[in-house]
Every structure is written in C-alpha cells, then in structure tokens.
Amino acid sequence: MSAVTDAVRVTAPGNPITQSVRDSLVVAKRNLIRMVRIPEVVIFGLIQPIMFVVLFSYVFGGSMNIAGSTDPSVYREFLMAGIFAQTVTFATAGAGAGIAEDMHKGLIDRFRSLPMARGAVLTGRTLADLVQTALTLLVLAAVALLVGWRTHTNFGEVLGAFGLLLLLGYAFTWIGAVIGLSVRTPEAATSGGLVWLFPVTFVSNAFVDSSQMTPWLRHVADWNPFSATVQACRELFGNPGVSPSDAWPMQHPVIASVIYSVLIIAVFRTLAVRKYRSAAA
Amino acid sequence: MPGAIYAEGLVKTFGDVRALDGVDLDVPEGTVLGLLGPNGAGKTTTVRCLTTLLRPDSGKAVVAGIDVLKQPDAVRRSIGLSGQFAAVDEYLTGRENLQMVGQLYQMRAKAARARADELLEQFNLADAADRPAKTYSGGMRRRLDLAAALVVSPPVMFMDEPTTGLDPRNRQQLWDVIKQLVSGGTTLLLTTQYLEEADHLAHDIAVVDHGRVIAKGTSDQLKARTGGERVEVVVHDRENIAAAAELLDKYSLHGAGKGDTTVEDHMRKITTPVTGGAKLLAEIIRDLDARGIEIDDIGLRRPTLDDVFLSLTGHVAEAKDEGNGEQAAKGTRGHRHTKEAAK
Numbered sequence: 001m002s003a004v005t006d007a008v009r010v011t012a013p014g015n016p017i018t019q020s021v022r023d024s025l026v027v028a029k030r031n032l033i034r035m036v037r038i039p040e041v042v043i044f045g046l047i048q049p050i051m052f053v054v055l056f057s058y059v060f061g062g063s064m065n066i067a068g069s070t071d072p073s074v075y076r077e078f079l080m081a082g083i084f085a086q087t088v089t090f091a092t093a094g095a096g097a098g099i100a101e102d103m104h105k106g107l108i109d110r111f112r113s114l115p116m117a118r119g120a121v122l123t124g125r126t127l128a129d130l131v132q133t134a135l136t137l138l139v140l141a142a143v144a145l146l147v148g149w150r151t152h153t154n155f156g157e158v159l160g161a162f163g164l165l166l167l168l169g170y171a172f173t174w175i176g177a178v179i180g181l182s183v184r185t186p187e188a189a190t191s192g193g194l195v196w197l198f199p200v201t202f203v204s205n206a207f208v209d210s211s212q213m214t215p216w217l218r219h220v221a222d223w224n225p226f227s228a229t230v231q232a233c234r235e236l237f238g239n240p241g242v243s244p245s246d247a248w249p250m251q252h253p254v255i256a257s258v259i260y261s262v263l264i265i266a267v268f269r270t271l272a273v274r275k276y277r278s279a280a281a
Numbered sequence: 282m283p284g285a286i287y288a289e290g291l292v293k294t295f296g297d298v299r300a301l302d303g304v305d306l307d308v309p310e311g312t313v314l315g316l317l318g319p320n321g322a323g324k325t326t327t328v329r330c331l332t333t334l335l336r337p338d339s340g341k342a343v344v345a346g347i348d349v350l351k352q353p354d355a356v357r358r359s360i361g362l363s364g365q366f367a368a369v370d371e372y373l374t375g376r377e378n379l380q381m382v383g384q385l386y387q388m389r390a391k392a393a394r395a396r397a398d399e400l401l402e403q404f405n406l407a408d409a410a411d412r413p414a415k416t417y418s419g420g421m422r423r424r425l426d427l428a429a430a431l432v433v434s435p436p437v438m439f440m441d442e443p444t445t446g447l448d449p450r451n452r453q454q455l456w457d458v459i460k461q462l463v464s465g466g467t468t469l470l471l472t473t474q475y476l477e478e479a480d481h482l483a484h485d486i487a488v489v490d491h492g493r494v495i496a497k498g499t500s501d502q503l504k505a506r507t508g509g510e511r512v513e514v515v516v517h518d519r520e521n522i523a524a525a526a527e528l529l530d531k532y533s534l535h536g537a538g539k540g541d542t543t544v545e546d547h548m549r550k551i552t553t554p555v556t557g558g559a560k561l562l563a564e565i566i567r568d569l570d571a572r573g574i575e576i577d578d579i580g581l582r583r584p585t586l587d588d589v590f591l592s593l594t595g596h597v598a599e600a601k602d603e604g605n606g607e608q609a610a611k612g613t614r615g616h617r618h619t620k621e622a623a624k
C-alpha cells in the first residue's frame with residue numbers, strides 16, 4: 001500500500017491545444033468502448049431510419065408528386081436525402097441522453113475534478129457520436145441502394161454530400177449536449193432531444209416538395225437550416241426534386257448548409273461548455 | 282500558516298436555501314478531518330466548493346497552498362476526489378477506468394496503464410481488472426472509485442461519504458485502505474454520517490448542521506460534551522415499570538430524584554445516564570434480580586451521532602434514505618445483553 005503514496009506527480013500543463021485534442025480523444029475512446037459494449041443503442045439507431053425508408057417509399061411513394069412525376073421510383077430517389085439528413089439529426093438525442101447520464105451517475109463530477117481541458121468531455125462525446133452517425137449512414141446508404149436509390153453525379157460530389165450530412169449531424173449533437181446538461185434525468189434528455197426534431201425535420205423539404213406548402217410554411221421550410229442540407233444533398237447526388245425556390249439557402253444550398261452547421265456549432269458549443277463548467281449534478 | 286485544507290467563511294446559496302452559511306475549516310497537513318453531519322447539512326456542498334466543482338458565493342478556500350478560486354486548475358492537479366456515488370464508468374473495465382483517469386491527469390498512455398495495473402493490484406481488483414465495472418459488487422466499485430482518486434497520489438484527498446451503503450465487511454476493508462493511505466502522509470477530508478466512522482479514521486471532527494460548523498474537536502472531546510453512557514432497561518411486566526424506574530434512578534449520574542431517568546411506557550423502557558460502565562451494569566442486574574423484576578433487555582449505550590446532534594443542536598440527525606436509517610441503527614455501540622428470563 002505504501003506505493004499508493006509514492007510520488008506520481010502530475011506534469012505541468014503543456015500546450016493547451018495539444019492537451020485539448022488529447023483529452024478529447026481519450027474521452028471519445030471511452031464513449032466508443034461504451035458503444036461497442038452496448039450495441040443495442042447502435043442497432044436501434046439503425047432500425048428507425050431503415051423503417052422510415054421502407055415506410056415512406058412504399059406507403060407514400062405512389063401518391064407523391066415530385067418534379068411533375070408520381071412514379072414511386074422518383075419519390076424514392078427524392079426521399080433518401082431527407083431520410084439521411086433526418087437520421088443524422090437524431091444523433092442529438094443520443095448525445096443528450098449520454099451526457100445527462102454521466103451527470104446523473106457522478107461521472108461529470110469526476111471529470112470536472114481532473115486537470116483536463118475544459119470542453120474535452122463534450123468534444124469527446126460528440127466525436128464518438130460522429131463515428132456512430134457515420135456508421136449509421138453507411139448502413140442506411142446500403143439499404144437505400146437496395147430499394148433503388150441511385151446517385152447521378154461523380155464520386156467527389158457524393159462524398160461531399162455525405163460530408164455535409166456529417167457536419168450537420170455533428171452540429172446537432174452540440175444541441176443535444178446543451179439539452180443533456182439542462183435536464184435532470186437521462187430519460188428527459190432522450191425525449192427532450194427528440195420532440196423538437198419532428199417539426200424541424202417535417203417542416204422542410206425532406207419528405208415533400210416544399211413548393212406545395214402554404215406560403216408562410218414554405219418560407220419556414222425554405223429557411224430551415226435542415227432544408228439547406230437536404231437541398232444540397234439532392235443537388236450533389238443528382239437526385240430529383242431540387243427546389244426551384246428563390247430563397248437564398250435554396251439557391252446556394254451547399255454554402256448555406258456549411259454556414260448553418262458552423263453557426264450551430266459555434267453557438268451551442270459555447271453554451272454547452274459554459275453549462276458544463278458550472279454543472280451541478 | 283494555514284493547513285493543507287483551509288476554508289474561511291464559505292457561503293453558498295441555492296435559490297432560497299443557504300446550503301453553506303459561513304463554513305470555517307483548517308486541516309493541518311498529514312491529518313484527517315471528519316466532517317460529520319446529517320443529510321442536507323452542507324457536507325457535500327463543502328467538498329464540492331473545495332474541489333473546484335462549485336464556486337462559493339463568498340469566502341476563501343486554500344487547498345495544498347493554492348487558492349481554489351484563483352487557480353482551480355492547479356488545485357485539480359493536487360487533489361483526489363472520491364464521491365458519494367461511485368463515479369466510475371460501469372461499461373468500462375476496471376483497468377480502462379483507471380487508465381482513462383490517469384490519461385486525463387495528463388499521464389502518457391503507457392504510464393497510465395502501468396499505474397492502473399499497480400492500483401488494481403493494491404486494491405485487490407486484479408482478478409476483476411478486465412471485467413466491466415457494472416459486474417462489480419458495491420464494495421469493489423467503491424475501491425475502484427477510490428483507486429481512481431489515487432491515480433496520481435495527490436497530497437490532498439477528499440472523500441464524500443466513502444462507505445455509505447456498504448455492508449460492515451466492505452466498510453471495514455475500506456477503512457483499512459484509508460488508514461494505510463493516511464499513514465503515508467496524505468491529508469484527508471472525509472464526510473460521514475456515522476460517528477463511528479469519524480471515530481475510527483479522523484484525528485479531528487467538525488460537526489456541521491444547516492451549513493455551519495457547530496462543533497469542532499476530537500471524538501473524545503465531542504463525546505464528553507454529549508454526555509456519557511446510559512443504561513437502558515426493558516422490563517417484562519408492565520406493572521414493574523414504576524419499581525424499576527425508581528431503582529434505576531438511584532444509579533443516575535447526578536443522583537436520585539433529579540429527573541434524569543426517562544420512561545417510555547409503551548416500550549416498557551427505562552433509561553438513565555450513568556458512569557461506571559459494565560461494572561455498574563452487573564450491579565443493576567443483580568439489584569433487579571433481587572427484587573424479582575423480570576427484564577427482557579438491558580444494555581449500556583454510548584453516545585451515537587444522534588446523541589451528539591441532540592446535545593449540540595437540540596434535534597436529531599435525520600437520516601433520510603433507507604440505507605442510512607439502517608446504518609444509524611447499527612451505529613448504536615451499546616454492549617447489549619439479552620436476558621430471556623431473570624429469575
């Protein structure tokens with residue numbers, strides 16, 4: 001036992017950026033190990049979007065008018081960008097619940113008492129969620145190919161679309177982090193992380209042609225940050241149903257999508273880190 | 282010169298609740314302070330303020346010679362915290378947990394791993410090192426949590442109710458670990474609801490209630506203030522209560538007729554303060570026997586946390602959750618002899 005008190009002194013802090021990256025990766029690794037040990041979470045995260053793909057394309061497929069066509073195969077190609085985007089935003093709930101659980105279990109207290117970089121706990125969590133989101137997208141894209149989704153552009157553009165999707169997903173996990181730090185229980189974080197996503201993802205161009213909405217709703221949909229990413233993906237995939245709206249984000253969807261996502265990260269990361277620093281379990 | 286842990290006038294309010302109402306502490310280097318108090322007294326809030334988790338509204342705090350409010354990061358490098366709820370990741374193995382904490386203390390991955398192995402060995406967790414912590418027993422989790430707090434052998438340690446909810450065997454084990462740790466020169470502040478625990482581990486005890494330190498001293502000093510032992514007798518027949526009370530009153534610390542002897546009719550229980558210990562107990566038993574008063578139970582009770590509180594504050598320490606209630610009952614350190622039928 002005497003060895004317990006042997007001097008293992010902590011080294012003085014090094015470069016703050018190096019430390020921040022290092023600490024974030026340590027925490028990300030911890031969260032990835034958890035995902036491997038609780039595969040149910042990842043599996044359920046996959047079932048829902050797959051269900052959406054099947055339900056939307058077969059139930060709504062025949063009755064939707066996209067770019068003047070009611071052919072179900074046209075709707076299926078139109079739909080995928082929407083489902084992809086919706087799926088990445090659902091990572092919000094996972095991040096929120098995970099952080100709320102860490103608060104609840106006293107782990108955040110442990111982290112906050114350690115001489116680690118501020119924000120690394122949250123960055124580590126969001127990075128791990130990003131890995132999970134990427135995995136989900138990969139499986140989902142395979143399913144989409146199975147039901148007949150195709151891209152009609154070059155590889156670079158398709159990759160770019162997936163990059164935008166991941167960026168959007170990453171931005172939304174920071175919203176989840178703020179929710180997770182604001183509620184009292186992990187359960188509240190799960191439901192609180194999901195409810196508002198339904199209006200955000202449905203009042204958009206994800207599942208229907210937004211030009212057919214009533215004017216005020218159409219404006220909301222056109223300026224919805226979520227719609228910008230969906231529009232950008234359709235453009236980059238070469239899929240039908242790119243909105244002809246003259247709203248700026250619809251005209252410049254790729255740049256709009258990047259701006260929105262970066263803005264969301266800037267605002268919600270600041271909020272989350274501030275909340276984390278004063279967090280009380 | 283202030284001690285390794287020093288606090289002056291710590292105040293923290295949550296809305297209308299004044300959780301800390303001017304806490305003063307001074308723990309000399311290499312000693313153990315037991316912060317004793319019921320739930321909600323402000324023990325945890327005090328620890329949270331001293332460990333940089335919570336910013337006090339006002340007051341001063343110095344840990345390991347470093348100002349907690351001005352240099353929280355420097356403080357974090359010098360302390361270990363073991364919480365009330367074992368803060369380990371239950372899906373990580375014991376080894377992974379310790380390695381992660383080591384790395385977050387800015388150790389290199391390899392050094393952190395070596396240190397984890399060392400601690401697992403020392404805390405008797407080597408066999409379970411590669412199992413997720415959720416498969417651990419309560420005692421094992423506490424040991425892992427404590428090991429996590431010791432990764433860098435900090436000069437100052439904080440333990441918030443380290444044994445709450447543990448069974449007696451696990452508590453004893455943890456006490457042994459803590460004693461060894463302290464013998465190595467670590468300064469320790471530990472909070473507890475059990476006088477017995479403070480008694481065992483702490484050099485000094487500070488009693489807190491309603492966010493203030495209401496008494497300080499060694500365990501013996503506090504007990505002396507609380508008053509000494511009492512004899513409790515439960516008579517078998519209700520009609521013997523009066524006779525037994527009269528008899529017991531004669532043994533009362535301040536003499537008969539001073540009103541020190543209390544009777545709880547419904548329990549057929551008579552209590553009187555005494556001094557003289559076990560010898561006196563034997564005398565009382567003989568005396569009761571001689572008069573043919575049949576008793577169900579007789580015992581010598583020493584002061585408990587409740588007694589300390591009762592004498593210091595005029596109200597008993599309220600243990601709110603079930604586990605604590607059970608512990609409070611066990612905390613009665615009476616030497617009890619049960620006599621089935623005294624002829």
